[in-house]
Amino acid sequence: MIIDCHGHYTTEPKDLHRFRQEQTKAAKDKLQMPSKAALKMSDDEIRESLEGAQLKLQRERGTDLTIFSPRASGMGHHIGDERVSLEWSQICNDLIHRVVSLYPNNFAGVCQLPQSPGVAPKNSGAELERCVKELGFIGCNLNPDPSGGYFNAPPMTDKWWYPFYEKMIELDVPAMIHVSGCCNPAQHTTGSYYLNADTMVFMQLILSDLFKDFPTLKLIIPHGGGAVPFHWGRFRGIALNNNRPELDRIMSNNIFFDTCVYHQPGIDLLTKVVPIDNILFASEMVGAVKGLDPRTGQYFDDTKRYVDQAQGLTAADKQKIFEGNARKVFSRLKIKSPAR
Amino acid sequence: MIIDCHGHYTTEPKDLHRFRQEQTKAAKDKLQMPSKAALKMSDDEIRESLEGAQLKLQRERGTDLTIFSPRASGMGHHIGDERVSLEWSQICNDLIHRVVSLYPNNFAGVCQLPQSPGVAPKNSGAELERCVKELGFIGCNLNPDPSGGYFNAPPMTDKWWYPFYEKMIELDVPAMIHVSGCCNPAQHTTGSYYLNADTMVFMQLILSDLFKDFPTLKLIIPHGGGAVPFHWGRFRGIALNNNRPELDRIMSNNIFFDTCVYHQPGIDLLTKVVPIDNILFASEMVGAVKGLDPRTGQYFDDTKRYVDQAQGLTAADKQKIFEGNARKVFSRLKIKSPAR
Numbered sequence: 275m276i277i278d279c280h281g282h283y284t285t286e287p288k289d290l291h292r293f294r295q296e297q298t299k300a301a302k303d304k305l306q307m308p309s310k311a312a313l314k315m316s317d318d319e320i321r322e323s324l325e326g327a328q329l330k331l332q333r334e335r336g337t338d339l340t341i342f343s344p345r346a347s348g349m350g351h352h353i354g355d356e357r358v359s360l361e362w363s364q365i366c367n368d369l370i371h372r373v374v375s376l377y378p379n380n381f382a383g384v385c386q387l388p389q390s391p392g393v394a395p396k397n398s399g400a401e402l403e404r405c406v407k408e409l410g411f412i413g414c415n416l417n418p419d420p421s422g423g424y425f426n427a428p429p430m431t432d433k434w435w436y437p438f439y440e441k442m443i444e445l446d447v448p449a450m451i452h453v454s455g456c457c458n459p460a461q462h463t464t465g466s467y468y469l470n471a472d473t474m475v476f477m478q479l480i481l482s483d484l485f486k487d488f489p490t491l492k493l494i495i496p497h498g499g500g501a502v503p504f505h506w507g508r509f510r511g512i513a514l515n516n517n518r519p520e521l522d523r524i525m526s527n528n529i530f531f532d533t534c535v536y537h538q539p540g541i542d543l544l545t546k547v548v549p550i551d552n553i554l555f556a557s558e559m560v561g562a563v564k565g566l567d568p569r570t571g572q573y574f575d576d577t578k579r580y581v582d583q584a585q586g587l588t589a590a591d592k593q594k595i596f597e598g599n600a601r602k603v604f605s606r607l608k609i610k611s612p613a614r
Numbered sequence: 615m616i617i618d619c620h621g622h623y624t625t626e627p628k629d630l631h632r633f634r635q636e637q638t639k640a641a642k643d644k645l646q647m648p649s650k651a652a653l654k655m656s657d658d659e660i661r662e663s664l665e666g667a668q669l670k671l672q673r674e675r676g677t678d679l680t681i682f683s684p685r686a687s688g689m690g691h692h693i694g695d696e697r698v699s700l701e702w703s704q705i706c707n708d709l710i711h712r713v714v715s716l717y718p719n720n721f722a723g724v725c726q727l728p729q730s731p732g733v734a735p736k737n738s739g740a741e742l743e744r745c746v747k748e749l750g751f752i753g754c755n756l757n758p759d760p761s762g763g764y765f766n767a768p769p770m771t772d773k774w775w776y777p778f779y780e781k782m783i784e785l786d787v788p789a790m791i792h793v794s795g796c797c798n799p800a801q802h803t804t805g806s807y808y809l810n811a812d813t814m815v816f817m818q819l820i821l822s823d824l825f826k827d828f829p830t831l832k833l834i835i836p837h838g839g840g841a842v843p844f845h846w847g848r849f850r851g852i853a854l855n856n857n858r859p860e861l862d863r864i865m866s867n868n869i870f871f872d873t874c875v876y877h878q879p880g881i882d883l884l885t886k887v888v889p890i891d892n893i894l895f896a897s898e899m900v901g902a903v904k905g906l907d908p909r910t911g912q913y914f915d916d917t918k919r920y921v922d923q924a925q926g927l928t929a930a931d932k933q934k935i936f937e938g939n940a941r942k943v944f945s946r947l948k949i950k951s952p953a954r
Binding site: 418419423424425426427428429458459460461462464465466467469470473474476477478481497498500501503504505506507508509510511512514515535536537539540542543544546547562563564565567568574575 | 758759763764765766767768769798799800801802804805806807809810813814816817818821837838840841843844845846847848849850851852854855875876877879880882883884886887902903904905907908914915
């Protein structure tokens with residue numbers, strides 16, 4: 275079975291965008307909020323939005339299940355206040371739940387959280403609990419920078435985040451560390467901002483005692499771990515110079531990278547330096563980089579192809595990357611392997 | 615000849631640190647500034663600070679010349695105001711000039727600039743001109759984030775920076791894009807902040823028309839280009855999706871990466887995906903990562919070893935990386951190859 279641990283609903287029904295535009299404007303101009311009840315998204319429209327995109331790509335590429343969450347760049351935690359963020363998160367999470375209900379063999383749900391700049395992460399616990407207990411979700415996307423590009427939240431190793439980690443552990447779900455759309459003109463959302471957040475958080479984690487305090491906390495750093503595998507020697511050296519253990523020991527059962535790296539040499543490097551037990555297959559489709567690579571004639575984000583062809587991986591390694599590690603990290607995932 | 619294009623004076627005489635501490639405190643508490651004239655740094659002390667460090671490592675590793683600038687993390691553009699930044703820059707640049715005067719065959723000078731948050735980069739032109747014309751410097755370090763960690767300056771493609779680029783071109787010098795010490799607790803100076811700035815700026819450049827406006831502008835992005843080579847497919851895809859050319863065409867005679875990547879697989883990837891003409895040898899020593907890699911028994915930052923052993927490089931490729939490209943980028947560098 276091939277589990278893609280990182281997919282976003284980026285082909286949402288268009289009325290969702292209408293709602294969000296009105297909500298954003300209302301928050302900015304202090305107008306009346308649009309009505310949630312007036313949102314028009316039929317099951318047929320949801321099916322259509324997926325059949326020609328995520329489901330088609332699953333079939334074409336030979337993947338089985340996508341761990342699916344709302345559009346990351348759309349979370350927009352910096353827009354409006356906590357109340358706006360909560361309503362928007364609930365709408366987006368309910369929509370993911372409808373997707374999963376329509377296609378229970380193709381998708382498993384991961385929620386966005388009602389974070390807001392300066393608001394304690396603890397406040398996101400209730401929505402996480404609702405998504406896990408009522409909607410059957412298996413994880414969440416946790417934003418390390420609700421400001422949308424200025425990196426001014428406390429490090430994720432700060433006690434500020436601890437009550438939320440306690441809730442994650444109580445519910446037995448992992449978090450993917452994922453920022454949202456960037457409102458800082460110096461950073462490009464999918465080009466630099468996502469990667470910079472990944473690199474920033476890894477560096478916070480490796481010099482901290484977070485996993486002494488939370489031995490079962492599981493965090494996925496997406497986009498191949500940002501800059502980390504390319505600079506593996508730099509991070510190893512800094513860790514060792516700070517009397518920390520080797521990175522593989524630090525990552526152990528707590529930190530995982532995905533395979534959203536869109537060329538063969540990148541995946542070769544990732545699978546060479548990062549422990550196989552800490553790599554989860556993912557493509558981020560339909561997402562950051564659409565279209566065909568003119569040099570290979572293949573989709574940039576068809577990461578299964580790169581993993582299939584990665585140098586030096588055994589069949590057992592690939593089984594871990596494609597399925598085994600995801601089942602370990604997303605322990606609430608109960609879907610059985612399909613008869614293929 | 616082997617030219618290391620990225621070295622910082624990180625073993626400065628201790629009175630420099632005393633001065634800077636007093637200057638920082640005075641700026642913060644609005645006290646009287648310490649006297650520049652009272653700084654005590656003898657030639658012997660400077661010699662001693664280098665003989666056991668940079669010069670020893672040059673000899674041991676078989677490199678010839680280091681393009682040398684003040685400690686990057688020490689620039690501290692966020693400390694005090696423009697006046698403080700100017701005095702500090704002049705002191706640091708004059709010190710580099712003394713190093714180069716003592717060891718003209720081992721070092722060539724690159725200056726720090728008197729940048730300050732919110733102050734137009736144009737104002738750094740006079741110090742650049744002084745360093746080039748009076749001190750014989752061959753380049754500068756240009757900080758894309760004088761705030762020290764919040765990325766709130768305009769993108770480097772903004773017209774805000776243009777008058778400074780005009781001065782660089784008039785003087786025929788390149789800039790290394792290099793942030794300073796991080797005052798944002800979410801980012802680690804050498805672990806994440808440096809790399810994030812590199813990645814951020816590359817992304818700014820590739821979607822811009824900066825090099826149409828400045829066809830001869832030369833920018834070096836250090837630390838192997840941040841996250842870029844690892845995510846080469848992502849950046850290629852984003853560029854192509856934005857109707858930009860291939861990255862190698864964008865980089866061409868304008869964007870260069872150095873080899874400050876501290877493990878063999880990283881250098882293998884760098885030299886495989888990035889055009890050889892755009893890679894400059896560098897080690898950043900004595901710098902970000904000191905000490906021996908316990909797995910190889912070699913220094914993490916002995917990057918010459920990785921380049922020597924990189925897969926698939928011809929002798930001509932290595933000549934470009936070690937010397938030829940640096941002479942092209944630093945066109946004011948006139949030192950001849952030594953008899954070895």
